[in-house]
Amino acid sequence: MVTITVDVEKCNGCGACVDSCQRRVLEIQDGVCVPVKPDMCRFCMLCVAACKPKAISVEV
Secondary structure (H helix, E strand, C coil), X not given: CCEEEECCCCCCCCCHXXXXXXXXCEEEECCEEEECCHHHCCCCXXXXXXXXXXXXXXXC
């Protein structure tokens, strides 16, 4: 199972992670990224690469 962690102190709510995720795992809610469907994550790491403030981490 994949664990997606978002550091809300670093997240600026830009949505780059949401745009990069082909499986629609992430959403912006109240100005920060939220993993709404973590079970759909396939560990491609595109969201991590897209996140300029380095607010997202993904672990298996």
